[in-house]
Amino acid sequence: MPSIDDALSAATKRLQALSDSPKLDAQVLMLHVLQRPRSYLFAWGDRPLSEQEYHDFTQLLGKRCAGHPVAHLTGVREFWSLPIMVNNSTLIPRPDTETLVEQALALALPDNARMLDLGTGTGAIALALASECPNWHIDALDASADAVALALKNKQNLGLSNVQIIHSDWFSALNDVTYDLIVSNPPYIDAADPHLQQGDVRFEPLSALVAAQQGLADIEHIIIHAKAFLARPGVLMFEHGYEQGAAVRQLFTEHGYINARTERDLGDNDRITLADLVPGCA
Ligand SMILES: C[S@@+](CC[C@H](N)C(=O)[O-])C[C@H]1O[C@@H](n2cnc3c(N)ncnc32)[C@H](O)[C@@H]1O
Structure with a gap:
């Protein structure tokens, strides 16, 4: 399985033509799969994904590539620093x-x-x-x-x-x-x-x-x-x-x-x- 960093780089490339914020989109979807805070990506970028994590991330990425809003995929959007379910x-x-x-x-x-x-x-x-x-x-x-x-x-x-x-x-x-x-x-x-x-x-x-x-x-x-x-x-x-x-x-x-x-x-x-x-x- 690819590492977190490698999966993020590949996802960012795929999203480049489709999103104004490809890197951020990929990171938000990854954090949703990992259920971890943002700092995790920097500390554990070279950790390989499990099979399940890679599968879940790939599914979400496919939906994002089809245009689905990131907030619909994660079910949440921050507004005024509050987590708002969407x-x-x-x-x-x-x-x-x-x-x-x-x-x-x-x-x-x-x-x-x-x-x-x-x-x-x-x-x-x-x-x-x-x-x-x-x-x-x-x-x-x-x-x-x-x-x-x-x-x-x-x-x-x-x-x-x-x-x-x-x-x-x-x-x-x-x-x-x-x-x-x-x-x-x-x-x-x-x-x-x-x-x-x-x-x-x-x-x-x-x-x-x-x-x-x-x-x-x-x-x-x-x-x-x-x-x-x-x-x-x-x-x-x-x-x-x-x-x-x-x-x-x-x-x-x-x-x-x-x-x-x-x-x-x-x-x-x-x-x-x-x-x-x-x-x-x-
Ligand atoms: C542009 S959205 C705004 C949602 C939210 N206030 C925000 O700023 O993110 C407009 C909202 O108005 C609601 N709406 C449309 N027609 C309405 C009506 N006749 N009476 C009450 N709400 C209505 C829609 O269901 C929708 O939730």
């Missing part, structure tokens, strides 16, 4: 979404703020904020029953008791409740966008990705209906596509919000737009 019911959390978490934490909110995460998927945003703000009361909802079950598992694994996971089509299951902050990373990709045929998104459900009106339909729906659920003052914050900042600010302004502003992600692209409702806003 499956094919919803989006795999992306590093750019950590910008939304940062922006939410930068707001001047009450210590015991009430917050809502719309389209929570794995629960990544809600759970990251819950881990940072144990006194916040967080509701997190999704229309997909499978995503709700996954978010619930993540909440339980991480032991974060200040989050309530709710099955709901946007606001429909909510009654008589207002929030200081509502956040959402909703579906925002246009159905004709060629990126839908590339990379990990091919393995993620369209219900998590695609929205009508050039990707803006869910954002507009939320902007309109959030008004009944936001405190005054209250903040509504979205993640959106890198070319949608101006359109989202315009929707906010058309619907009576103030201070619409856009923030950039790690790659310096427009990514987060937020706006306020204050006393007197209709």
Whole structure:
């Protein structure tokens, strides 16, 4: 059997044409097979793989070469330093979404703020904020029953008791409740966008990705209906596509919000737009 290092080199070569991060992909799959921390690769690189380990690694590598996302193969993705379980019911959390978490934490909110995460998927945003703000009361909802079950598992694994996971089509299951902050990373990709045929998104459900009106339909729906659920003052914050900042600010302004502003992600692209409702806003 090959050594760990030799298997990794061969795998990295195979993945070169298929992945933006061939070496990292190979290492993550190897660590998943070995069930060891990252440091193991450096200390034990010349150890031969067992027959079973080599078989399992080769199987995973074959699936990665067929395009399957690494996170679907390992069942986990790190988000905000939390291990978040993933499956094919919803989006795999992306590093750019950590910008939304940062922006939410930068707001001047009450210590015991009430917050809502719309389209929570794995629960990544809600759970990251819950881990940072144990006194916040967080509701997190999704229309997909499978995503709700996954978010619930993540909440339980991480032991974060200040989050309530709710099955709901946007606001429909909510009654008589207002929030200081509502956040959402909703579906925002246009159905004709060629990126839908590339990379990990091919393995993620369209219900998590695609929205009508050039990707803006869910954002507009939320902007309109959030008004009944936001405190005054209250903040509504979205993640959106890198070319949608101006359109989202315009929707906010058309619907009576103030201070619409856009923030950039790690790659310096427009990514987060937020706006306020204050006393007197209709
Ligand atoms: C882009 S994913 C975001 C997932 C997660 N918040 C994240 O940032 O990784 C959008 C999520 O919105 C959910 N969704 C789509 N339509 C919805 C609706 N009408 N009501 C509630 N959730 C919805 C999808 O099931 C999906 O989990």
